[in-house]
Amino acid sequence: MQKDTRKCNSVSNGTSLLKRLSKTTPSKIILFVMDGLGGLPIGPADSTNINGVKGKTELEHAVKPNLDALAKQSVCGVVDPISPGITPGSGPAHLGLFGCDPLEHEIGRGVLEASGINFPLEENDLAVRINFATIDKEGKITDRRAGRISTETNIKICEDLSKIKIDPIKIFVKTVKEHRAVVIFRGENLSEEIAETDPQAVGTLPLEPKALSKEAESTSKIISKFVSEAKKILISHHPANMLLLRGFAKPPHLPSFQENFHLNPAAIATYPMYKGLARLVGMKVLELKGGNIEDEIAALEENYNSHDFFFIHIKGTDSSGEDGDWERKAKVIEEADKFIPRILKLKPDVLIITGDHSTPALLKSHSWHPVPIILHSPTCRVDDVDNFSETACVKGGLGRIRALEIMPLALAHAQKLEKYGA
């Protein structure tokens, strides 16, 4: 028995085990994530709803011959993003999919936003999400999104705010999109234990960036100074005459895909946050020609020979679910379905189709419901699930698993894992 083997023995968690057992091989894995995929039926299952449709989830309603055929030739199941009953944010949900325990590693929104715009965060940086807002003469918030100013306006504002100096801290203010930006404070001993200033309501004053611990007091002063300086500059930028700060966060130390799984991974996503999440675990984010699923699949095809793991992120299923648009969510699934044959043509050794969590249009929000999954591989034990839906997948051969178990299964089916023990 070798030394490194023994060292890992004492660590019971699965990630260390994978680090020890995984090996680089030519086989390829595609993880195709439809954000917020799982849904809930509109109308009771045994009756007909107002549209004359029998109660069906978005996925059940969608016409998706390719996904159904794939489910039939694969092993299926349902996935709890974290554990039963827990509704995850996008960060923890993706960490789980990436085989990184979301209960051990937490990613603050500030870090997500900064990563999403490709800002090169350093170890001690403190990243904070900015929402530009409108306040009235009394300082009370009248619009928490500053009338959704244009991204162009946002860029000009951020240039102005970047001039703020608070020695010895370096400050970077960067545009994300519309009313959203991110500020990065660079310096020693900065703390993320600062209260958010967004009261999440209009008609009230913004909150103070209070220190939530003794260690955070000096940071709190810096943030307060920043807010008061910013306020002076923003007077001339009405309706964006105020900023609200959320998600104070320092970069987490996540093990990379290279380190943990001996993979050379690539990410294909259209939204900044998902690119950011992928970068945090060591993925190369591929350039896209546009923002459609078609562009994502084209990027997969063009880069297929250069990587052995691909994460593809489809956003539309989640945003339509969040909007409560059951019909549009089904349409996004139908759109994605059309590209399945092009993915299969690449002959990946393992193709996984799932979501990061459920976003039922009925709830207009993320939910805790398990997400259906298809695992397609020549080494899979095909079950008798004959269509891709929440209900059918419950009876699949994978049973009910946790998102954290997807990467070990993907690696196993791609035959990238050594046997454990003699």
Add this chain to the structure above:
Amino acid sequence: MQKDTRKCNSVSNGTSLLKRLSKTTPSKIILFVMDGLGGLPIGPADSTNINGVKGKTELEHAVKPNLDALAKQSVCGVVDPISPGITPGSGPAHLGLFGCDPLEHEIGRGVLEASGINFPLEENDLAVRINFATIDKEGKITDRRAGRISTETNIKICEDLSKIKIDPIKIFVKTVKEHRAVVIFRGENLSEEIAETDPQAVGTLPLEPKALSKEAESTSKIISKFVSEAKKILISHHPANMLLLRGFAKPPHLPSFQENFHLNPAAIATYPMYKGLARLVGMKVLELKGGNIEDEIAALEENYNSHDFFFIHIKGTDSSGEDGDWERKAKVIEEADKFIPRILKLKPDVLIITGDHSTPALLKSHSWHPVPIILHSPTCRVDDVDNFSETACVKGGLGRIRALEIMPLALAHAQKLEKYGA
């Protein structure tokens, strides 16, 4: 809360809980393990393969009326030997079945082999697996198994090698079977952190038994000396003119069945390794009249009154799977099936039928695929699984469990567990 209660609370693993809750009762448990039971369909499930058989696993193909009838009257499920995606060796796979966490306890091959031949290992012994091999004039390996010499020849060679003296170490060289043997070094401060000398290839020189840590340096010198002395002796034993060393290991400290579960267990197995594993957890290994399943069942019948737990190990399902012999594996299952009525005639309180892992003939190796399980007991909640197969069991009442959960279920159904808490 009482003091001992609080002590147990801090231990998160289930074994401590079982130690606390289990009690001795007259009820009897039989754990019938078909090694490598789970399989994969030959040919895709939706087509017909070259033999004109629709894609079926070995288990689905086997004619096994008794197992099917038993599944119908039992609760079924599928078992991950370790966790989803992890392919286990025989050691960790059996530890899981024996309710002993395979991620906490690791057993090296040397120890497995020594236990398998009933060698009374002492606490500080270092056990190492020997493969006799053939080398050419340049010392390069030409056959890693020395033409599979007979066991009789092996015995003579081991007698010669036992004459090697390296003071103050005691050396025991013992025959296992054909080209396989085991050497036990007894002395102080021996380390298992020694590199294996088998290069796992022909045409190259054997490797040096290098120390993998500073502490192992003195052990490395002893092993090197042993190899050079052995080489001199083996000159006269061509084709077994060299030995290759693997699996340097010291005995693990495993909790016994007596201690953990208050059971008086017996093991019925034909292969040394499984007898060895059973002994490591305190099982009495029963004598068999021969090496067939029939002999195993006869031993069960004869000793039925003397124990309250029986582990029965069927090897043929694994060896046929490893050989890629789908048809033979199905035949072994059919052979085992014939003895189910004799087992049932004993009226065990709990009969569990499962495997330690999957060995699909398609892969010719152990695999990570979950293994079907039948749990038969008057206290089981019968589900609607109506045949014993991987696909049918997925829908069983046990769902997808881990091997480590089998012992608690067995004890519970045998009504050997007290209630937890007031």
